[in-house]
Amino acid sequence: MARPSATSLKMRIFHRYLGFFLAGIMAIYAISGIVLIFRDSDVMKREVSYTKTINAQLNEKALGQAIGDKRLKIEKVNGDVLTFKNGDYNKATGAVNYTKMELPYVLDKMTHLHKAKSSQPLFFLNITFGLGLLFFVLSSFWMFMPGTSIFKKGMYYTAAGIVLALVLLFI
16 A cells, blocks of 8 residues: 655645634534525514614605615604604614514524625635635645545545535526
């Protein structure tokens, strides 16, 4: 049996310790990714009520921005009171009462980490994590000697995985 090359041994070592190092963040991304699948529903969410005073005389769009509801639609106007799906707003006083469906605190923080934008400081973590995952993909090809049957089987599984990914991407 042929001995693994020095490159192969180094890749195994890097793969192993990077895997241990990134285990926590991989768990966070896995859990938050599953939670994000259900972001258009109320699965895992709880109802939270808010009562506060915001600026008076806001229009529909500004009211939606003030309470964090991009899809806010005024359903009824009764004097100075504007009623929308989950609450009401007094245009004269600025008093607003509404409810929102929100994830529990820890899940909310995890999903915000998962969705970090380039304007947020966490985007460096997302880039670094993405590069780490890309390294895992590439370094896995150095885990087994190219001439072995396990490597050949691995190539079949790789091809099947690529075909499945492409099919899912384009359907």
